[in-house]
Amino acid sequence: MNDTAIHLENLAVRTGRRTILAADALRIGRGEMVGLLGPNGAGKSTLLRCLLGMQGGVQGMLSVLGERVDRLGSGNLARLRRRIGYVPQLLPTAGEMPLTVREVVAIGRTGLAGLLRPLGRQDWRIIDEWIGRLGLAPLAGRGFGQISGGEQRKTLIARAMAQQPELLLLDEPTANLDLGWRERMVATIHELYNASGLTVVLVCHELEVLPPGCDRVVLLDAGRLVADGPPEAVLSAERVAALYGPGLGLMRSGGRWAVVPAQPALTGETPHA
Amino acid sequence: MLDLAFWAPVMVGGLLAGGSSGLLSVYIVGMRIPFLGVCVAHAALAGAVFGALAGLDGPMLLLPALAGAVVTALALGLADPRKVHMDANIVMGLLFSMTMGLAFLGLGLFATLGRSDNDVRSLLWGSLTYCRWPDVWLMLGAASALGLFVLALAKEMRAILFSRTDAQAVGIHATGVWTGFLVLTALLMTVNFQTVGGLMIYSLITNPAAAAFQLARGTRQATALAIAFGAASGLGGFLLAAALDLPTGAVIVLLSAVFVLLAALVRRARDCFGPSGSPRARHR
Numbered sequence: 429m430n431d432t433a434i435h436l437e438n439l440a441v442r443t444g445r446r447t448i449l450a451a452d453a454l455r456i457g458r459g460e461m462v463g464l465l466g467p468n469g470a471g472k473s474t475l476l477r478c479l480l481g482m483q484g485g486v487q488g489m490l491s492v493l494g495e496r497v498d499r500l501g502s503g504n505l506a507r508l509r510r511r512i513g514y515v516p517q518l519l520p521t522a523g524e525m526p527l528t529v530r531e532v533v534a535i536g537r538t539g540l541a542g543l544l545r546p547l548g549r550q551d552w553r554i555i556d557e558w559i560g561r562l563g564l565a566p567l568a569g570r571g572f573g574q575i576s577g578g579e580q581r582k583t584l585i586a587r588a589m590a591q592q593p594e595l596l597l598l599d600e601p602t603a604n605l606d607l608g609w610r611e612r613m614v615a616t617i618h619e620l621y622n623a624s625g626l627t628v629v630l631v632c633h634e635l636e637v638l639p640p641g642c643d644r645v646v647l648l649d650a651g652r653l654v655a656d657g658p659p660e661a662v663l664s665a666e667r668v669a670a671l672y673g674p675g676l677g678l679m680r681s682g683g684r685w686a687v688v689p690a691q692p693a694l695t696g697e698t699p700h701a
Numbered sequence: 702m703l704d705l706a707f708w709a710p711v712m713v714g715g716l717l718a719g720g721s722s723g724l725l726s727v728y729i730v731g732m733r734i735p736f737l738g739v740c741v742a743h744a745a746l747a748g749a750v751f752g753a754l755a756g757l758d759g760p761m762l763l764l765p766a767l768a769g770a771v772v773t774a775l776a777l778g779l780a781d782p783r784k785v786h787m788d789a790n791i792v793m794g795l796l797f798s799m800t801m802g803l804a805f806l807g808l809g810l811f812a813t814l815g816r817s818d819n820d821v822r823s824l825l826w827g828s829l830t831y832c833r834w835p836d837v838w839l840m841l842g843a844a845s846a847l848g849l850f851v852l853a854l855a856k857e858m859r860a861i862l863f864s865r866t867d868a869q870a871v872g873i874h875a876t877g878v879w880t881g882f883l884v885l886t887a888l889l890m891t892v893n894f895q896t897v898g899g900l901m902i903y904s905l906i907t908n909p910a911a912a913a914f915q916l917a918r919g920t921r922q923a924t925a926l927a928i929a930f931g932a933a934s935g936l937g938g939f940l941l942a943a944a945l946d947l948p949t950g951a952v953i954v955l956l957s958a959v960f961v962l963l964a965a966l967v968r969r970a971r972d973c974f975g976p977s978g979s980p981r982a983r984h985r
Contacts, residue, residue: 480870484784502874510872520864525731526914526923527863535860539872544853569918572863591871 430494433458433595433627434479439488441474441651449474449651451488456644458594461621461628463638463659466648467671472631473517475648476597479629480514481505493594510539513588517599517631519580529575529583530568533559536590558586562616578609585616595627596620602637614639614684635663640683647671659685708943714832714840715935715953718897721844721889722905723913723931724851727924728882730910731862736793737777737883738890738903744773744800745891749821750807758820767891773800774887778880829897829939829949836896843889850885851924854878859920901950905931908957912964930960 434456441449449471456462464472477483478490481497490497495508513536536558537551547555559568562582567575572583581601588596598617602610618639621628630642638645638659645662647655649671655662665677668687677690729737748769749762757765773796780792787795811818851858857878860868868875893902913926938953945952 482866482869506872506874508872509870512870514867514870516864516867516870520867525863526727526917526920527859528919531859531919532863534856535863535867535871538856538860538868541856543857543874547856571918587871 431458432456432491433460433493434629435489435491436478437489439478439486439490441471441478441483442485442487447651449478451475451653454646454653454656456627456629458627459625460644461630461639461642463642463645464629464631464648465633465635465638465645465671467633469650470633470648470671471651472633472648473599474651476514476599476629476631479595479597480509480512506539510591511594513591513593513596515581515584515588515596515598515601517603519577519584525571525573527572528569529564529572529579530555530559532572532583533564533586533590536587540591554592555590558590562586562589576609578605578612581605581609581613582616585620589620589624593626595629598628598630600632600637601630602632602634610637613637635668635678635685635687638685665690710834710837711829711832712936712939714837714896715829715939715949716932717837717840717844717935718829718893718901719905719909719935719938719953719957720928720932721840721847722893722902722935723909723927723929724844724848724924725886725889726906726908726910726931727913727920727927728858728862728886729906730914732789732865734789734793735907736790736797737886738906740773740777740793740797740800741770741887741890742894742899742902743797743804744887745770745894746821747800747804747807748772750804750811750818753818753821754807754810754814762820763891763895766895767888769800770887770891771884774883775880778883779876781876829901829953832896839892840889840896843885843892847882847885847889850881854881855920858882862920898950901935901953904954904957905934908961909934912957912960915961915964915968930957930964934960 432455434454436451436454439449439451440447464475466472474483478486479492479497481500486498488498492508493511495504497505497508500508533555534547534551537547537555541547541551559565562585564579564582564586567579572580575583585601601617602613605613614637617628617630618641621639621641630637632638643658645655645657645659646653647662647667655667663678663685668676668678672687675690676687679686679688729735745766746769749766752762752765776796777789777792785792808818808821857868857873860871860873861875861879865875865879890902909927909930910923912930913923917923917926934953934957938956939949941947941956942949942952
């Protein structure tokens with residue numbers, strides 16, 4: 429089996445005359461966890477959509493799990509997507525929707541089961557297993573619109589894992605979550621990665637979201653890859669200031685990273701400045 | 702006393718129109734696309750208008766009406782909101798305005814040519830009272846086609862109901878399934894418009910699901926309840942109207958709205974006094 433999960437060369441995404449993403453080269457091996465970092469509008473979510481073959485205006489070479497996404501027809505693209513677990517940044521507006529948590533997780537098995545075939549016993553066993561592993565069992569019969577934002581995100585992670593994917597794409601999985609839920613989500617991602625060994629691409633703009641197991645960081649800014657490597661090599665106060673603005677410093681504790689204001693008086697700590 | 706020979710097709714027609722519209726309402730309310738009804742209605746009207754101008758008349762006018770509705774449904778289904786950079790409701794609004802413009806342009810031509818447009822108008826604004834057995838068979842055929850489609854592709858439709866983009870992302874042929882659903886919806890709605898009239902259909906493609914979603918847990922329960930509310934509105938409204946000597950369509954519409962109010966009250970009571978009446982359960 430090819431040990432490369434993602435490989436791209438001279439990838440460009442254009443909308444009209446504007447280039448919103450231009451990446452020279454990137455290779456992500458199977459079993460790696462990579463944090464894709466950058467400010468808003470850097471092109472992180474666009475890159476994820478490219479990996480799923482859901483982005484228009486793409487040029488260049490893009491291979492995912494050994495398949496050339498840029499050359500696949502709709503049928504083969506659908507087959508590739510069934511091997512990729514995807515947790516979107518935006519939650520569906522679920523106000524009027526009657527779907528239960530269990531039904532939402534079951535969506536992860538829908539593509540795999542195939543058209544005109546109902547989900548089998550094995551599918552439901554996997555669905556219930558992931559509901560249990562993510563601590564959603566007490567909520568399984570509840571409406572998706574009736575649970576909290578954090579529980580909804582966990583449900584979408586369970587949906588992605590029920591696909592038994594080879595590649596997991598997480599697009600800002602802690603967006604709009606409070607501190608407690610953010611930490612629970614980071615712990616969940618960390619545990620999933622350690623237990624499954626699957627390839628994980630985690631998009632975020634907060635360094636705090638990077639789990640301790642994330643040993644590679646790719647920085648994006650204004651649609652370009654600006655750095656790639658271990659967090660210790662890539663993350664510096666200068667880079668953070670260049671990406672997010674002046675007056676910021678970096679802190680590291682227990683394998684986790686955080687961006688803090690550079691003035692010690694505000695934090696009571698001495699960040700790396 | 703009702704003359705059953707005359708009123709039986711009316712009652713079955715009411716039951717069918719209500720039940721099938723109830724099934725549709727699950728997707729129309731769940732995906733927040735209530736504009737679909739007027740969009741399909743005006744597309745069918747435009748088709749019928751140009752069919753009549755081409756020389757068709759009587760029941761044959763249903764064919765261009767269906768063609769207009771189906772072409773519009775195809776355009777709606779194949780227009781990927783992400784690729785056209787427009788929300789589905791905006792695409793519907795655009796198509797609605799175009800088809801309405803075409804329909805009124807055609808109606809204007811009737812006056813210019815000194816011809817009557819009564820055939821066209823009556824085709825799309827029928828009345829349940831005049832529903833006969835051939836109409837019922839047509840409705841049954843269209844409703845069965847949609848019902849079988851939704852049953853066979855239940856899990857795909859459930860995924861699309863949640864999010865069309867997410868459905869694509871997990872490897873479902875969402876565009877194909879959604880387009881197929883819209884084409885069958887266009888067929889069913891055009892047949893129902895012709896038989897029971899627009900006022901009743903507009904209300905029955907939203908109210909049954911609005912009531913069902915108050916009470917149901919899960920799509921299967923919601924769908925069953927929406928079909929039941931729709932059918933009860935169609936048949937119950939007719940019987941009430943007959944008993945009280947009131948206009949049928951209006952009573953059906955009002956009854957379907959009463960079901961929504963009652964369901965909302967039951968939901969509130971259940972949230973306050975039921976076993977799962979926690980503050981979070983009340984929060985939507």
